[in-house]
Amino acid sequence: MPGLLLDTLKGTNSSRRPLWLMRQAGRYLPEYRELRSEKGGFLALVYDSEAAAEITLQPLKRFGFDGAILFSDILIVPYAMGQDLQFLAGEGPHLSPRLADSTLASLEMVPERLSPIYRTVELCREQLSPGVTMLGFAGSPWTVATYMVNGEGSRDQHETRAMAYGDPAAFGAIIDAISDVTVEYLIGQAKAGAEAVQLFDSWSGSLAPDEFERWVIAPTAGIVDRFKAACPDVPVIGFPKGAGEKLAAYARETGIDAVGVDETIDPVWAARELPANMPVQGNLDPLLLLSGGQRLEDRVRYVLDCFADRPHVFNLGHGIGKETPIAHVETLLDAVRGWSR
Numbered sequence: 001m002p003g004l005l006l007d008t009l010k011g012t013n014s015s016r017r018p019l020w021l022m023r024q025a026g027r028y029l030p031e032y033r034e035l036r037s038e039k040g041g042f043l044a045l046v047y048d049s050e051a052a053a054e055i056t057l058q059p060l061k062r063f064g065f066d067g068a069i070l071f072s073d074i075l076i077v078p079y080a081m082g083q084d085l086q087f088l089a090g091e092g093p094h095l096s097p098r099l100a101d102s103t104l105a106s107l108e109m110v111p112e113r114l115s116p117i118y119r120t121v122e123l124c125r126e127q128l129s130p131g132v133t134m135l136g137f138a139g140s141p142w143t144v145a146t147y148m149v150n151g152e153g154s155r156d157q158h159e160t161r162a163m164a165y166g167d168p169a170a171f172g173a174i175i176d177a178i179s180d181v182t183v184e185y186l187i188g189q190a191k192a193g194a195e196a197v198q199l200f201d202s203w204s205g206s207l208a209p210d211e212f213e214r215w216v217i218a219p220t221a222g223i224v225d226r227f228k229a230a231c232p233d234v235p236v237i238g239f240p241k242g243a244g245e246k247l248a249a250y251a252r253e254t255g256i257d258a259v260g261v262d263e264t265i266d267p268v269w270a271a272r273e274l275p276a277n278m279p280v281q282g283n284l285d286p287l288l289l290l291s292g293g294q295r296l297e298d299r300v301r302y303v304l305d306c307f308a309d310r311p312h313v314f315n316l317g318h319g320i321g322k323e324t325p326i327a328h329v330e331t332l333l334d335a336v337r338g339w340s341r
Contacts, residue, residue: 002195003131005066005313009196009235009258009279013311015340017304019333020067020135023319024059028326031058042087046072047116053123060132062326063333067133067196068124070189072117074139074200077181078148080114082107091152098151100159104174114185118192125193136194138185140201140240141178141219148174157206164215171215179219183226190231198237198260199223202318205242212246217253224255237281241318248273263288263317267306279311284332286316292328300335308341 002010005018026032032055036045045051055071075093079085083095097106125134147153149160149171164171186197204216224236239260240250251259251274261270261282270280284303288296304314314336320329 003066003133005133006195006235008311008313009133009237011257011277011279011311013277013309013341017312017314017336017339018066018133019314019336020065020069021059021316021320021329022069024063024065024069025055025057025071026320027322028320028324028329029058029062031062042073043085046076049116049119049123052116052120053127056120056124057127060128063329065132067135068128069135069198070117070121070124070137070194072120072137074137074144074202075147076113076117077138077144077178077185080110080185081148081177081181082110083148093147093152095147095151099145099149099174100151100163104170104177109181114188117185118188121189121192121194133195134193136186136189136197138182138189138197138199140199140204140216140238141175141182141223142207142215143201143203144178144182145171145174145215146203148178157203161206161211164211175215175219179223183223183230186223186227187230190227190234194234196235196237197227198239199256201238201240201243203242204240204246205244209246212243213249216240216243217250220250220254220256228255239281248275251275251278258311258313260315261317265317267303271306271310277310279313280307281313281315283315283317286318286321286324289316289328289332290321290324292325292331296328296331297335300332301339304336304339304341 008018039045039051052071056068060068075085078095086094146157146160149163201216235257237258237260238254238256241262243250258279258281261280263283263285265283288299
C-alpha cells in the first residue's frame with residue numbers, strides 16, 4: 001500500500017496533501033526529551049537502533065504524519081569515512097582531523113558505522129502502519145564537505161570555498177569520495193526499508209552560480225543516477241537550501257524526482273519556474289510555525305493554493321525549531337488536512 005506521500009512523490013496530484021516536517025523527531029517533543037535524558041548524548045541515541053527507531057516513530061504516534069524521517073545525522077557519512085565525530089553541548093558537531101589540515105588519504109573507512117543506521121530503518125519499517133512512508137536521507141556532498149574540511153559548521157563556509165577555488169583537484173577528490181559512500185549509504189537504507197530518500201544540501205546557498213553547478217548539481221546528478229540504477233522505484237527528494245534562482249536548474253539537471261523549496265523561495269515563482277508536474281515539497285517558514293496565530297493559518301493556505309496544480313508535499317522550509325509549541329503543529333495539521341484543491 002504506497003500511501004499518499006509516496007504516491008505524491010511519484011507524481012500523483014491528489015486532492016489532499018501529504019505532510020511531514022523536517023526534524024519532526026526531536027527536541028520540541030517532550031517524549032524525545034525524556035528519552036534523551038535516559039539514554040545520553042545525541043550520537044549514542046543514533047547508534048542505539050531501538051532508541052533511534054522509537055524517536056523516529058514518536059511524531060507519528062502523536063500527529064499521524066504521512067512520512068517518518070529516519071532519526072540520524074548527515075555526518076554519519078564522514079564518520080564512516082574515518083573522521084572522528086563528537087557532538088559537544090552548546091557547540092554542535094566536531095569532526096577531526098579537519099581536511100583543511102590533513103589529507104583524504106589519511107582517513108580509513110569504517111563501514112560498520114553504517115550498519116546500525118540500516119537496522120534503525122528496518123525496525124521503523126516493521127512498526128509503521130501501512131501507507132506511511134519511511135524516509136531515509138543523507139547529506140549532499142557539498143554540505144558534508146563543508147564539515148569535513150572545516151571540522152565544524154561555519155557561517156559562510158570560508159575554508160571549504162577557499163579550498164574549492166584554490167585546489168579544485170583535491171577538493172574534487174573529497175566530493176567524489178563522499179559521493180561514493182553516499183550512494184552506498186542510500187542504497188543500504190533503501191534495502192533496509194526506506195521507500196524514499198532525501199538529499200540535504202543545507203549550505204548550497206553559499207556558492208556562486210558556476211561553483212553551484214560544479215559542486216552541487218554535478219555531484220547530485222551522479223549520486224541520483226547511481227542510486228536509481230540500483231533502486232529505480234525509490235523516489236529521491238533534492239533539497240538545496242538557499243539555492244534561490246538556481247533551484248530551477250537544480251531541479252532540471254540532477255535527475256531528482258521531487259524538489260524541496262525553502263522558505264526564502266516565492267511559491268508563485270516556484271510553481272511557475274520549476275519543471276512542469278515535478279512534485280515540490282515545502283515551504284512554510286519554521287519561525288512562522290514557532291510564532292503561530294492567524295498568519296500561520298493564512299500562510300499554510302497560501303502555500304497550498306500556490307502549488308495546487310502540481311503534486312505537493314507540505315513541509316517546512318527547513319527543520320522545526322526546538323521551542324515550537326505542540327499546539328502550533330496541531331494547528332498546522334488541521335489547516336493542511338482541511339484543505340482540498
